[in-house]
Amino acid sequence: MPDSDPRDPTRDGVETRAVIEEAAVDLFARRGYHATSMRSIAAAADIQPAAIYHWFPAKESILIQLQNDFMERLTDAVRTGMARVESPALKLAAAVREHVVYHGLHTREAFVTDSEIRALSGEPREALLASRDRYQDLFRSLISEGMDADELNTPDPAVATYAILLQCTGVALWFQPGGALDLDRIADLHIELVLGSLRAEDSLIAEAVGLTAGRSN
Amino acid sequence: MPDSDPRDPTRDGVETRAVIEEAAVDLFARRGYHATSMRSIAAAADIQPAAIYHWFPAKESILIQLQNDFMERLTDAVRTGMARVESPALKLAAAVREHVVYHGLHTREAFVTDSEIRALSGEPREALLASRDRYQDLFRSLISEGMDADELNTPDPAVATYAILLQCTGVALWFQPGGALDLDRIADLHIELVLGSLRAEDSLIAEAVGLTAGRSN
DNA sequence: CCTAGCCTAACGGTCGTTCATGAAGCTCGG
DNA sequence: CCGAGCTTCATGAACGACCGTTAGGCTAGG
Numbered sequence: 001m002p003d004s005d006p007r008d009p010t011r012d013g014v015e016t017r018a019v020i021e022e023a024a025v026d027l028f029a030r031r032g033y034h035a036t037s038m039r040s041i042a043a044a045a046d047i048q049p050a051a052i053y054h055w056f057p058a059k060e061s062i063l064i065q066l067q068n069d070f071m072e073r074l075t076d077a078v079r080t081g082m083a084r085v086e087s088p089a090l091k092l093a094a095a096v097r098e099h100v101v102y103h104g105l106h107t108r109e110a111f112v113t114d115s116e117i118r119a120l121s122g123e124p125r126e127a128l129l130a131s132r133d134r135y136q137d138l139f140r141s142l143i144s145e146g147m148d149a150d151e152l153n154t155p156d157p158a159v160a161t162y163a164i165l166l167q168c169t170g171v172a173l174w175f176q177p178g179g180a181l182d183l184d185r186i187a188d189l190h191i192e193l194v195l196g197s198l199r200a201e202d203s204l205i206a207e208a209v210g211l212t213a214g215r216s217n
Numbered sequence: 218m219p220d221s222d223p224r225d226p227t228r229d230g231v232e233t234r235a236v237i238e239e240a241a242v243d244l245f246a247r248r249g250y251h252a253t254s255m256r257s258i259a260a261a262a263d264i265q266p267a268a269i270y271h272w273f274p275a276k277e278s279i280l281i282q283l284q285n286d287f288m289e290r291l292t293d294a295v296r297t298g299m300a301r302v303e304s305p306a307l308k309l310a311a312a313v314r315e316h317v318v319y320h321g322l323h324t325r326e327a328f329v330t331d332s333e334i335r336a337l338s339g340e341p342r343e344a345l346l347a348s349r350d351r352y353q354d355l356f357r358s359l360i361s362e363g364m365d366a367d368e369l370n371t372p373d374p375a376v377a378t379y380a381i382l383l384q385c386t387g388v389a390l391w392f393q394p395g396g397a398l399d400l401d402r403i404a405d406l407h408i409e410l411v412l413g414s415l416r417a418e419d420s421l422i423a424e425a426v427g428l429t430a431g432r433s434n
Numbered sequence: 435c436c437t438a439g440c441c442t443a444a445c446g447g448t449c450g451t452t453c454a455t456g457a458a459g460c461t462c463g464g
Numbered sequence: 465c466c467g468a469g470c471t472t473c474a475t476g477a478a479c480g481a482c483c484g485t486t487a488g489g490c491t492a493g494g
Contacts (some may be wrong), residue, residue, distance in 0.1 A: 018474080026440065032335060034251035038450060050452080051474050116331060118249060159398070159406045161385035162391050170383030181376070189376045197414035233439080255484060267486080268440050276484065442488070448483070453476105460471075 017055045019045045024062045029108035033063055033119040059187035063116060064124045070109040071131045077102045078138065085211060088145035089200055090150055093191045093208035095139060096168055098188040103172040140166060143198065152198040164194050234272045238263045241279045246325035250280055250336040280333060281341045287326040288348045294319045295355065302428060305362035306369055306417055310408045310425035312356060313385055317404040320389040327389035356382060360415065369415040381411050 023044035028035040038059055042049040056062050075089050082091045082099035103110045117128055140161040146152030154160040168190055175186065195205045237402030240261035255276055259266040287355040297379050298315035299308045320327045334345055355380040371377040385407055392403065405426050412422045 012305040030335070032249065035336070036447075039448085048475055049450085050476080053451070054473060070322065074305050118247070119252070155409065156398075159403060160382055160410060162387060163410050165388030166390070167380035167384040170379060172253055173383070174379050181373075186376060189373050190380065192382050193377060194374065197410040197417055199413055254482075255480085265441055266484085267442080270485070271439060437490090438493090439486100442477105443487090443489105446484100446487075450478075450479105454471080454478105455475080457471085457474085461469085462465090462466105463468095464486090 008149070013051075016045070016051070020047075020052055020055055021062065021066065025066055025108050025112060026065065028066070028112045028116065030087065033112070033116045055153065057182065060120065063112070063119060064128075065110060067113040067116070067120075069130055070106065070113045070129070071128065071135065073119070074102050074110075075131075075135055075138075078135075082138075084136070087151060088142050088149050088204055089195065089204055090208055092139070092142040092146060092152070093195060093211070095142060096164070096191050097187040098192050099165075100190050101170050101183050103169060104175045104177075104183040104186065107172040107175060114172075115170060136161060136165060144179050144197065151204060152195075152200055154198050160198065162205075233264065233268070233359040237264075237269055237272055237298045238279065242283055242325045243327045245280065245333065250329070251335045261405060262420070267317070277341070280329070280336060281345075283326060284330040284333070284345055285329060285348070286339075287323065287330045288345065288352065289318070290362050291319050291327075292348075292355075293356055295352075297380065299355075299359075305359050305366050306412065306415075306421055307425055307428055309356070309363060309369070309415075310412060310428070312359060313381070313411050314404040314407050316382075316385045316386050317407050318400050320386060321394075321400040321403065324389040324392060325346065327386065331389075344392070346356060353378060359376060363415065368421060369412070383411055383418070384410065 008209065013084065021040050024036070027044060038052060039049050041062075041077070041197050045052075052062075056065075075202075078095045078098045081094040085091055113128075117125065117132075120128060124142055130183055140157060143152060143154065143157045143160055143164075147154070171186060175183070191209055192205055195208055237258065240258050241253070244257055244261060254270055255268050258279075259269055262269075269279075273282075295312045295315045298311040302308055303312050321380070330345075333343065334349075337345060343404055357374060360369060360371065360377055360381075361373045364374065388403060388407070392400070408426055412425055417425075
């Protein structure tokens with residue numbers, strides 16, 4: 001009677017952990033962290049609720065792992081993209097491209113990371129907020145440097161940073177892989193919007209779109 | 218023994234309803250809808266949990282009322298602002314101003330309305346989504362008309378609409394009344410960012426900031 | 435005296451988590 | 465080469481706490 005087998009031979013070792021994470025990110029994104037029960041995660045992962053506690057010490061730690069992994073990989077992608085070009089404006093364009101593409105490729109992780117910070121408390125919360133602040137500073141610095149280099153101009157770099165990151169992060173809210181637009185195109189559009197809002201020259205915008213295109217994923 | 222008085226003489230009639238709504242929007246915004254219990258709302262409103270059911274048939278209906286009220290008042294404010302000027306670009310600037318100011322004045326309601334749509338289901342959910350879609354169409358139409366009038370230009374009006382609304386809505390996430398910037402200034406900055414990203418002429422931007430300034434309460 | 439407004443108390447259900455148990459694979463002395 | 469013993473991974477059942485909601489009664493103003 002293989003159905004009563006406690007071990008599933010098609011699933012080995014740490015794979016179960018990945019299945020739990022996949023089920024959790026899907027449910028957290030669709031219904032929210034607090035609206036998702038450990039039992040529903042277990043059901044989606046096709047295991048018993050108690051089995052989750054073999055891989056995670058608590059429900060909150062699944063969320064924490066999800067969020068920290070996302071922030072780390074997002075930051076890596078953006079830093080790598082920035083390193084490929086020289087001037088501040090082009091670095092900003094590259095950062096916008098990587099940010100948009102990564103958010104489009106991982107809409108659920110992006111949404112959960114952004115919207116469920118409030119579900120955390122204590123040290124994990126502070127750590128994630130610090131990581132987010134460091135990430136925002138990447139963009140703020142680029143805008144300031146672009147202004148110093150006379151490539152960009154805006155009355156308030158801090159507010160511009162908020163606005164730019166919010167509109168690029170928002171891609172995770174409406175992008176659907178099957179849609180009419182592909183991610184590279186959406187990234188292009190956001191580079192144009194961002195550099196436009198920072199009063200960049202037309203020629204610089206055209207250069208930025210061309211230089212960074214077709215590089216991601 | 219006035220402490221055991223079931224009626225609080227300092228609070229008459231429907232005022233209790235307003236106190237419940239205030240407590241609910243505060244907790245929903247800080248902790249999320251599902252993380253907020255009826256008991257915690259009652260405690261914040263200084264009443265017993267059962268008393269809430271004298272004013273609301275269910276927990277969900279508090280949320281629905283909050284969200285629908287917000288969308289209705291937001292739409293009214295934006296429509297009124299739009300009606301005060303003529304050209305599409307100026308109407309868009311006015312809409313941005315009203316949107317930003319209303320979100321800054323009601324950060325909690327804005328955040329709850331946006332982030333807790335997923336807590337709804339059935340007819341209330343569809344109604345709120347429809348109301349949101351109608352609101353977005355206001356902005357999309359203005360952008361299209363602005364392009365027809367050669368005041369604005371963008372490669373993809375639909376994506377631009379998403380991006381613009383997201384960055385303006387985001388004001389509710391970071392604005393704090395006690396901060397260094399007041400709402401009128403923040404609205405100005407967003408008008409400049411929005412019209413800049415839509416490639417408006419410098420003179421048009423200056424006119425838009427001047428024409429719509431200092432009008433909102 | 436009626437009823438609007440609020441109370442106390444409790445209902446059934448679900449939550450996150452723990453516990454004892456055991457099957458399957460690995461290791462290693464003989 | 466084998467089987468005892470340990471580790472790994474999962475199970476089913478249960479715990480206490482808390483959830484949204486309701487039933488029924490008290491109180492005071494009209």
